Amino acid sequence: MDIIDKLTEIFKEFPGIGERQAKRFVYFLMARTPAYAQNLSELVLELKKEVTQCKECFRFFLLNSKKEKLCEICANPNIDSSTLMIIEKDSDLESIRKSGVYHGKYFILGGLVPVVEKTTKSRVRIEELKQRLSAPKSDLGEIILAFSISPQGDHTDQYVREQLKDIAEKSGIKISSLGKGLSTGTELEYSDNDTLKNALKNRQ
Numbered sequence: 040m041d042i043i044d045k046l047t048e049i050f051k052e053f054p055g056i057g058e059r060q061a062k063r064f065v066y067f068l069m070a071r072t073p074a075y076a077q078n079l080s081e082l083v084l085e086l087k088k089e090v091t092q093c094k095e096c097f098r099f100f101l102l103n104s105k106k107e108k109l110c111e112i113c114a115n116p117n118i119d120s121s122t123l124m125i126i127e128k129d130s131d132l133e134s135i136r137k138s139g140v141y142h143g144k145y146f147i148l149g150g151l152v153p154v155v156e157k158t159t160k161s162r163v164r165i166e167e168l169k170q171r172l173s174a175p176k177s178d179l180g181e182i183i184l185a186f187s188i189s190p191q192g193d194h195t196d197q198y199v200r201e202q203l204k205d206i207a208e209k210s211g212i213k214i215s216s217l218g219k220g221l222s223t224g225t226e227l228e229y230s231d232n233d234t235l236k237n238a239l240k241n242r243q
């Protein structure tokens with residue numbers, strides 16, 4: 040594999056990027072100055088140094104001077120801790136947060152469960168989620184599953200419901216899904232405020 044193939048393979052792993060686009064990125068980089076490439080590679084390294092993952096919701100956030108372990112959502116005492124929204128990824132959290140329609144806590148599952156999948160547990164944070172739910176002195180009353188409206192999203196919804204069934208029953212936690220107000224193929228991260236507001240209102 041030459042350098043072009045190697046870089047193409049890396050860009051292909053980016054969300055929503057296929058082979059052709061990945062190649063275009065490589066040719067774009069070839070045409071830039073060495074200083075451009077230097078700056079890009081330094082920023083990528085810096086990103087990894089300056090970002091950490093919240094130990095409660097697993098969201099990535101910029102480290103502050105106090106080197107806190109919790110992000111500003113989880114550390115905020117005014118956040119409504121009676122609802123927990125389970126989402127696929129960081130960008131979904133940002134969209135919902137920006138829409139201002141939801142004021143509870145979050146948990147990032149870290150992916151969706153493919154319809155045909157044998158090694159699910161290694162890909163999504165289901166064990167971490169169970170652990171979080173078993174924390175004592177919780178006032179959690181509802182878990183809202185908020186995944187994309189797609190076969191994978193539906194499958195993940197069912198999978199998480201099944202996995203949490205016992206804990207939820209034992210602790211009297213209701214499990215609802217955001218899906219009802221959204222149309223098929225909807226990606227949460229691209230939904231507008233009204234759509235999200237409706238979906239949240241009509242959750243079942």
Ligand SMILES: [Zn+2]
Nearest residue numbers: 093096110113
């Ligand atoms: Zn957090």
